[in-house]
Amino acid sequence: MIEFDRVSKRYDSGRDALRELSLFIEPEELVFLTGHSGAGKSTLLKLIMIMERQTRGRVIVNGNDLQAVKGGGIAKHRQDIGVVFQDHQLLYDRSVYDNVALPLLICGFEHRDIGRRVRAALDKVGLLDKEKSNPEALSGGEQQRVGIARAVASRPKILLADEPTGNLDPALSAEIMALFRAFSRAGVTVLIATHDLALISRMQHRILTLKDGALVTGGGRD
Amino acid sequence: MTKAGQAASRGTSKVSFARRFANWRLHHRLARRDTLGRMGRHWVSTLLTVLVMGVVLSLPAALSMGVLTLDAALAEVDRGDSITVMTHDSVSLAQASKLSEELASLALVESVSLVSKEQALTELSQWLGLSPEVLASLGNPLPHSISLRLTSTQPEALQAVTDQLANNPFVADVLLDMEWLTRLQSIALFGERLLWAFVAIALLACLLIIGNTIRLAVENRRQEVLVTKLVGANNAYVIRPFLYTGFAYGAAGGLVALLIAYSVKYWLGGPIEALANSYQAPNFALRFPIPLALGLLLTAVVLGIVGAWVSARRQLKLIEPR
Incomplete structure (x- = not known):
């Protein structure tokens, strides 16, 4: 569950990234977030991750007001959220397996459990045979799928994705989107920021459209 | 529901103390392995940093050896009736x-x-x-x-x-005969203060060298630090490998300093002994006692850890949410 209550964000440079934005995303919902670049998509995701703090308003995630989450609580909060980045953000000094295992290691899963979960996640994205490879040796689409496996390995309640299909061809993009849909059916709240309108308009999910930091469509609890 | 199932459903925030301790130890083991591997892969820069630290730390070591020796010499000279x-x-x-x-x-x-x-x-x-x-x-x-x-x-x-x-x-x-005694005391005090000044300068230099090295290391690994933080690592987890790096630099630098100090002692030992014999003062020799050596090593290690901690903390502050 994600709720924004009249949230504004002004950066130190004076730019208003979000203006009085309110929205509500149910658990187990898959929602797309779209808008031209600079409309505030990334800022919105960053507020949910507590990578940035809002200037005004309230952000509530899984029932917690994020303004009250500080210090070690931020790390705990992030452990409940999986993130997929446009540029993968994989660590190239270790294998695919170790990349996917990183959040599990941090969360403190047991050794056997980690092995099981990593393989389950890699299996879901179809990369079970690549666990020993270095991510650098993989194609862009494969790297993105490693990123997804890492995001879902600890089975978070919320999955965020920032332009997950940004650099992929249409066939791969559709494949990735199908993965996200499968996670949402399995009970995960999924929020995907993308400007690939052609793709998402076919998928019949709620679309939030941002323009200059304000919501144009799709905000309410409809 | 089974016990294991209950533990799993409670999530990661309420795991048992034993589990958390095992996990903490695992994280330490991984941090050590990571640090050693990294230092081995970049062995040239590691070696240079260790040598710089060792040379800088050997200055106060050599000077304290000089002052201790001077003290001993003064004690030999100080035979007059007071x-x-x-x-x-x-x-x-x-x-x-x-x-x-x-x-x-x-x-x-x-x-x-x-x-x-x-x-x-x-x-x-x-x-x-x-x-x-x-x-x-x-x-x-x-x-x-x-x-x-x-x-x-x-x-x-x-x-x-x-x-x-x-x-x-x-x-x-x-x-x-207060006057010459006062003079003697002044000279001894001067030597001691000079020692402390050099020690302070050398320690500051070590702190800066380690701090700067770690700062560069954190900056080089900024992406990794950021990703690790985003998948839920707390600051302790992120800082740990850097603390081990500081510890390793401090310990290795301290050992190099000791090596230099003992080499100097050995090299000067012959002439000093000849001098002492000519003055019939057999007790007069270069002093570099074990406690001083251990103190030097401990100081180097503490400096390494403190320098790494301060530097890594500062870098982490930069990526805190605002």
Whole structure:
């Protein structure tokens, strides 16, 4: 569950990234977030991750007001959220397996459990045979799928994705989107920021459209 | 529901203490492995950093060796009698002798030597080149005198003994050679302060070198730090490998400094021994005691950890949410 209550964000440079934005995303919902670049998509995701703090308003995630989450609580909060980045953000000094295992290691899963979960996640994205490879040796689409496996390995309640299909061809993009849909059916709240309108308009999910930091469509609890 | 199932459903925030401890140890093991692997892969820059630290730390080590040696030398030189007591004219030799026995029993007094007025007259006549009879015919104006050697050459100790003597009815005057003692103390103090100044400068240099090295390391691994934080690592998890790096740099740098210090000691040992023998002072040698060596090593390690901690903390602050 994600709720924004009249949230504004002004950066130190004076730019208003979000203006009085309110929205509500149910658990187990898959929602797309779209808008031209600079409309505030990334800022919105960053507020949910507590990578940035809002200037005004309230952000509530899984029932917690994020303004009250500080210090070690931020790390705990992030452990409940999986993130997929446009540029993968994989660590190239270790294998695919170790990349996917990183959040599990941090969360403190047991050794056997980690092995099981990593393989389950890699299996879901179809990369079970690549666990020993270095991510650098993989194609862009494969790297993105490693990123997804890492995001879902600890089975978070919320999955965020920032332009997950940004650099992929249409066939791969559709494949990735199908993965996200499968996670949402399995009970995960999924929020995907993308400007690939052609793709998402076919998928019949709620679309939030941002323009200059304000919501144009799709905000309410409809 | 099974016990394991219950534990799993409670999530990661309420795992048992034993589990958390095992996990903490695992994280430490991984951080150590990561640090060693990284240092091995970048062994040239690791070696250079360790050598720079070692050389910088060897400066205070060598200087403290010098000061300790100087202290020992001063102790050898410091053989003069510190206090001379003159008695009144009316005091007999027997009374003076009793007084000297009394003084010998004082806690601060190491030894006494009594010079009677007759002995003093003989010495004076020899010094003047006259026969003692001639001088004696003029009447002996000299008093009996007692020379004291104290166990301490601290001005405070001398003052205490002097005050005690001044109240004695037999004593006419107390002479003490404060001036050269004060000078000696000043030189020793100067050496000590000089040592501390160099130690402070060298330690500061080490702190800056390690801090800067770690800062560069964190900046090089900024992406990794960021990703690790985003998948839920707390600051302790992220900082841990850097602390181990600081520890390793400190320990290795400290060992290099010790190696340099002991090499210097060995190299200078021969000439110093020859010098000591020529002055018949067999106890005089270069000093670099084990506690000093251990202290140096410990300081280097602490500096490494502190430098790494400060630097890594500062870098982490930059990626905190605002």
